[in-house]
Amino acid sequence: MAAADPPPRVVALAERRAAARAAHDFATADALRDELAAAGWSVRDGPGGGYALEPRPAEAPRRVPAADVGSVLAEPAAFDATVAWVCEGWPEDVDSALATFRTHAGGRSLQYVVADVTGEPADRWGGDVEVVSLVDGTGWASARNAGLRRALGRIVLVVDGSVEPTGDVVGPLAAALADDAVGLVGPFGLVTEDLRGFRPATDPGPCDAIEAYLIACRRGLLREVGGFDERFRWYRSADLEWSFRVKDAGLRTEVVPVPVVTREHRTWAATPPDERERRSRRNFNLFLDRWRDRWDLVLAGTPDAGA
Numbered sequence: 001m002a003a004a005d006p007p008p009r010v011v012a013l014a015e016r017r018a019a020a021r022a023a024h025d026f027a028t029a030d031a032l033r034d035e036l037a038a039a040g041w042s043v044r045d046g047p048g049g050g051y052a053l054e055p056r057p058a059e060a061p062r063r064v065p066a067a068d069v070g071s072v073l074a075e076p077a078a079f080d081a082t083v084a085w086v087c088e089g090w091p092e093d094v095d096s097a098l099a100t101f102r103t104h105a106g107g108r109s110l111q112y113v114v115a116d117v118t119g120e121p122a123d124r125w126g127g128d129v130e131v132v133s134l135v136d137g138t139g140w141a142s143a144r145n146a147g148l149r150r151a152l153g154r155i156v157l158v159v160d161g162s163v164e165p166t167g168d169v170v171g172p173l174a175a176a177l178a179d180d181a182v183g184l185v186g187p188f189g190l191v192t193e194d195l196r197g198f199r200p201a202t203d204p205g206p207c208d209a210i211e212a213y214l215i216a217c218r219r220g221l222l223r224e225v226g227g228f229d230e231r232f233r234w235y236r237s238a239d240l241e242w243s244f245r246v247k248d249a250g251l252r253t254e255v256v257p258v259p260v261v262t263r264e265h266r267t268w269a270a271t272p273p274d275e276r277e278r279r280s281r282r283n284f285n286l287f288l289d290r291w292r293d294r295w296d297l298v299l300a301g302t303p304d305a306g307a
Contacts, residue, residue: 014053018049061119072152073149073219083112084159086147111152113151154218160265176256186255189207189254201255212235216256241291248297
């Protein structure tokens, strides 16, 4: 046997193949070799009916432009919820977040989608995760939208790898979205009085925007309103723009408390301060270009406050 430690199921397949070869049943032996390959193992035959098992090297994913990722949003929903991440680095954060969502699924059927810009193997996060492998240089909003186009859940959760549930997250969000007048919900809301600065909302209920650390919407909203503005190649303020576009469509954004913990936001921490400032300013100007005078979309504030 090889130095690697194959699981019992793989060993059983290899033993059946060795027996088939000894019986000169080469059709069965070939079929079992294919099963071993599908399980991620190669078999090398030795003298006297012996064999060695070796892990197959992970195949590099086929990476595509975000625009080439097809949409399933017109298909019937197949899950209670879709949980979608973007991986621009630190895949171990997605590992940890996935584990907590699996733990706290609460019997619901959840679809997991990772839009990956780092070139991780397609099986990096397990067989229950759809990995959308995107080319280097894909912007944040384009990557987000590519993953969201694969959503088959009745509701869709946009989640950052820094956020992990400690209990039932899907239930409260789905209950809030049962109100057709509500468009976006999440635990991290923002309010503004001058359309120039935003601060965290302190109470549950209506707010001016939902932060993209965790946002939920009905799947249909992605077809009716669309996803994130793909001019936002960095994440900052993309959530503001989406929130205002949803409100412009006549829907509310609401703070819904859910049990989560947050860790360091890796992208922010890894970006040098001067670069953070430059990118943040550019993104906020993108938001202001369209929404600077839309006082009708905020809960409070007047044009005088923004003077």
